[in-house]
Amino acid sequence: MSAPELWSVAQVAEHLGIQPGSARGTLSRWGVQAAGYERGPTGRAEARYDAAQVREAAANRPGRGARTDIRKSAEKRTVRYVGGPLDGKTLDVTDWSDESVRTGVYEIVDGWEDRADYEPDEGGDPLLWVYRGPVST
Incomplete structure (x- = not known):
C-alpha cells in the first residue's frame, strides 16, 4: 500500500482557490487535521494534509447545492384579482416571498377611502386573489 499524498498549506490553498492564510482555518472548520509534519x-x-481528505472535505463543504430559498428570475409569478373593483387586473409578485403571496393585500383603489381586501382562498390557487370586501384605513 502506498503512502497517502500529502499537501502543504500552500498546495491546499491553491486547490481550494483561497489565500494560504485562510487554509488552516478552513481545514479546521471542516475537521481536517494535519497528517504529519515535514521541515520546510x-x-x-510545516503541517502536511492528506490530499484525499482535503478533496473529500471540499466536495462535502457547506453551501454545496442549490439555494432553494431563492427563485430564479425567469420564474415570473403574477397574481390575478378576482371580483371587486380590480377584477381581472394582475400584479407581479415574482420577488415576493411565498408567505407574502399567501397573505394577500389591502389594495388602494382610485376614488375609494377604504382599501380593497384581496387574498387567495384557503387551499386554493395562491395566485388567484379573491375580493373580500372593503377595509377601513
Whole structure:
C-alpha cells in the first residue's frame, strides 16, 4: 500500500482557490487535521494534509447545492384579482416571498377611502386573489 499524498498549506490553498492564510482555518472548520509534519524551506516544521481528505472535505463543504430559498428570475409569478373593483387586473409578485403571496393585500383603489381586501382562498390557487370586501384605513 502506498503512502497517502500529502499537501502543504500552500498546495491546499491553491486547490481550494483561497489565500494560504485562510487554509488552516478552513481545514479546521471542516475537521481536517494535519497528517504529519515535514521541515520546510526555512527549517521549521510545516503541517502536511492528506490530499484525499482535503478533496473529500471540499466536495462535502457547506453551501454545496442549490439555494432553494431563492427563485430564479425567469420564474415570473403574477397574481390575478378576482371580483371587486380590480377584477381581472394582475400584479407581479415574482420577488415576493411565498408567505407574502399567501397573505394577500389591502389594495388602494382610485376614488375609494377604504382599501380593497384581496387574498387567495384557503387551499386554493395562491395566485388567484379573491375580493373580500372593503377595509377601513
